[in-house]
Amino acid sequence: MNTRIKQLGLTALLGLTAMSAAAEVTVENAYVRAIPPGQMMSASFMILKNDAPESVSLIAGRSSIAKSVELHTHTNNDGVMQMRQVDKVDIPANGTATLQPGGFHIMLIGLNKDLIEGQEVDLTLDFSDGSSHVLTLPVKKVMSGMMHHASENMPKNEHEHMHHN
Numbered sequence: 001m002n003t004r005i006k007q008l009g010l011t012a013l014l015g016l017t018a019m020s021a022a023a024e025v026t027v028e029n030a031y032v033r034a035i036p037p038g039q040m041m042s043a044s045f046m047i048l049k050n051d052a053p054e055s056v057s058l059i060a061g062r063s064s065i066a067k068s069v070e071l072h073t074h075t076n077n078d079g080v081m082q083m084r085q086v087d088k089v090d091i092p093a094n095g096t097a098t099l100q101p102g103g104f105h106i107m108l109i110g111l112n113k114d115l116i117e118g119q120e121v122d123l124t125l126d127f128s129d130g131s132s133h134v135l136t137l138p139v140k141k142v143m144s145g146m147m148h149h150a151s152e153n154m155p156k157n158e159h160e161h162m163h164h165n
């Protein structure tokens with residue numbers, strides 16, 4: 001009887017370990033923004049999904065194509081959108097964090113090559129639970145959140161014009 005209780009205890013412990021190891025974040029719709037030649041910065045956007053019953057945070061990143069990788073958000077200061085570095089991006093328990101133009105994003109600073117649509121870029125993400133994700137992301141063309149916002153009230157032809165600039 002005593003042995004059996006111990007065994008049950010061990011099974012429960014192993015079960016718990018397996019659960020926390022599986023408490024991983026999944027990454028969806030991830031990409032890096034294409035940039036005009038000569039620009040030194042770009043950004044990566046994605047949806048981070050947390051299936052664990054505890055919140056977890058994205059705390060750092062690195063890439064072979066950038067000198068440094070920072071976590072940023074956009075803040076609206078009296079109508080002026082500004083980028084600001086943040087320590088972490090929280091992903092709530094059983095929830096998601098959306099990194100998108102105009103909001104949270106992963107900043108790639110000091111690029112050592114141009115990012116042209118169709119290329120692939122490596123990006124490693126570190127999470128507060130000690131896990132890391134090594135990602136290979138496509139380079140895609142996107143308008144910045146600010147440009148999108150600014151062009152929303154423009155006539156159609158003006159809007160098209162901005163696209164081609």
Ligand SMILES: [Cu+2]
Nearest residue numbers: 072083105107
């Ligand atoms: Cu930024």
